[in-house]
Amino acid sequence: MKIGELASATATKVETVRYYEKIGLLPPPARTSANYRAYGHDHLARLSFIRRARDLGFTLEAVRELLTLSDDKAQSCDAVDGIARVHLTEIDRKVADLTALRGELDRVIGSCRHGTVADCKIIETLAPRTVPAK
Amino acid sequence: MKIGELASATATKVETVRYYEKIGLLPPPARTSANYRAYGHDHLARLSFIRRARDLGFTLEAVRELLTLSDDKAQSCDAVDGIARVHLTEIDRKVADLTALRGELDRVIGSCRHGTVADCKIIETLAPRTVPAK
DNA sequence: TCTACACCCTGTAGCAACTACAGGGTCAAG
DNA sequence: CTTGACCCTGTAGTTGCTACAGGGTGTAGA
Numbered sequence: 001m002k003i004g005e006l007a008s009a010t011a012t013k014v015e016t017v018r019y020y021e022k023i024g025l026l027p028p029p030a031r032t033s034a035n036y037r038a039y040g041h042d043h044l045a046r047l048s049f050i051r052r053a054r055d056l057g058f059t060l061e062a063v064r065e066l067l068t069l070s071d072d073k074a075q076s077c078d079a080v081d082g083i084a085r086v087h088l089t090e091i092d093r094k095v096a097d098l099t100a101l102r103g104e105l106d107r108v109i110g111s112c113r114h115g116t117v118a119d120c121k122i123i124e125t126l127a128p129r130t131v132p133a134k
Numbered sequence: 135m136k137i138g139e140l141a142s143a144t145a146t147k148v149e150t151v152r153y154y155e156k157i158g159l160l161p162p163p164a165r166t167s168a169n170y171r172a173y174g175h176d177h178l179a180r181l182s183f184i185r186r187a188r189d190l191g192f193t194l195e196a197v198r199e200l201l202t203l204s205d206d207k208a209q210s211c212d213a214v215d216g217i218a219r220v221h222l223t224e225i226d227r228k229v230a231d232l233t234a235l236r237g238e239l240d241r242v243i244g245s246c247r248h249g250t251v252a253d254c255k256i257i258e259t260l261a262p263r264t265v266p267a268k
Numbered sequence: 269t270c271t272a273c274a275c276c277c278t279g280t281a282g283c284a285a286c287t288a289c290a291g292g293g294t295c296a297a298g
Numbered sequence: 299c300t301t302g303a304c305c306c307t308g309t310a311g312t313t314g315c316t317a318c319a320g321g322g323t324g325t326a327g328a
Contacts, residue, residue, distance in 0.1 A: 004275065009262055014276090015316055023314090034323055036276055045257050052231050052260040057191035060314070069242060069254040077246045080254075084239040084246075091236045095229055097186055102225045105218040108203060112211045112218075120203040120214075123179050126186040128143055138304065148305090149287060157285090168294055170305055194285070 001039040010047045017047065025050060025064060057094065062087070100125040135173040144181045151181065159184060159198060191228065196221070234259040 007014045020026040026047060030038045046067070053063045065083055068075070104125045111119075141148045154160040160181060164172045180201070187197045199217055202209070238259045245253075 002276075013316065016314085018278090019315065032276095034276075036323080045261055048262040049257045049260040053235075054314090055191050056228055056231055056235075057189050066256060070257050081243055081246045084243045088236060088239045088243070091232050091239070094190055095232050095236070097190055098225050098229050098232070101187075101190075102222060102229070105222045105225070109215055109218045109222070112215045122200060123183045123204050126183040127179055128182040136305075147287065150285085152307090153286065166305095168305075170294080188285090 001044065003037045003039070006039045006044060006047060009044060010051050012047065012051055020047070020050060023060070025060065025067070097126055135178065137171045137173070140173045140178060140181060143178060144185050146181065146185055154181070154184065157194070159194065159201070231260055 001009075003014050003017055006012075007017050017026065021028055026043065028037075029040070029043055032038050049067070050063055053066060054060070058066070066087060069080060069083060101122070104120070104122045108120050108122070135143075137148050137151055140146075141151050151160065155162055160177060162171075163174070163177055166172050183201070184197055187200065188194070192200070200221060203214055203217060235256070238254070238256045242254050242256070
């Protein structure tokens with residue numbers, strides 16, 4: 001698979017694919033006789049993971065960490081467990097926020113359909129987590 | 135509320151708060167006699183929304199659009215509906231991805247606890263959405 | 269054959285969204 | 299009355315892309 005095909009299969013820019021290779025997130029693929037990058041299924045799966053994790057608000061460093069769960073077969077159970085637990089907590093927070101946001105958008109669409117004035121309370125759905133010390 | 139208090143209540147850097155003001159995401163607050171920014175509850179709620187939406191992977195432009203649902207009371211029902219629907223679809227996609235990721239992290243933690251080798255399939259949980267044309 | 273067009277290559281420079289100073293002012297505590 | 303923790307306005311750096319510039323490759327049609 002050439003870089004353009006890989007890019008379009010994952011909704012990524014060609015330049016971004018090369019960027020991920022440069023910073024070591026995507027392993028350098030084999031080259032054709034014309035020096036073109038030749039990708040396989042593993043690259044496709046890995047790039048897809050990176051892109052979708054980024055879309056979920058994970059930083060490249062967090063993505064790198066998640067990928068080590070797959071890559072480093074030799075690491076200790078404690079390390080794996082620690083990394084997984086941290087991200088699990090983060091994910092639960094994100095799902096809760098998205099669900100609240102979804103509910104409010106649903107409500108806005110609904111009140112709109114019924115012709116009533118949509119008094120959008122979207123800001124309140126993601127209100128401060130910790131009450132500030134007044 | 136001074137800028138430092140607002141920042142720590144929302145886990146934001148002071149510089150970032152000023153940056154959001156500069157780009158028009160956060161309205162300029164009143165000033166004290168010493169020219170310090172003085173924020174109220176509305177600023178706190180709005181900044182909290184911005185930060186949490188950013189954490190969910192929304193761009194500043196998407197956040198700006200979501201905020202107009204609250205701000206622009208005069209806009210047409212069609213416009214509100216359109217904006218809300220687009221983001222609703224996006225949110226459903228994100229929740230599905232996070233749920234899959236969560237499941238795999240759970241599985242890794244579980245297999246770790248039972249002393250078995252954790253064969254992490256995390257990459258597969260966010261596999262390519264559309265099968266490429268081979 | 270040859271040329272036109274879509275693709276690939278390696279740079280380097282720009283943009284988005286922060287983040288970190290530099291250089292200076294404010295203010296409550298001791 | 300000064301010391302330290304805050305605030306101010308810049309400007310420059312970082313991360314994560316994104317967009318050229320300048321050049322090579324490959325194949326389809328005249």
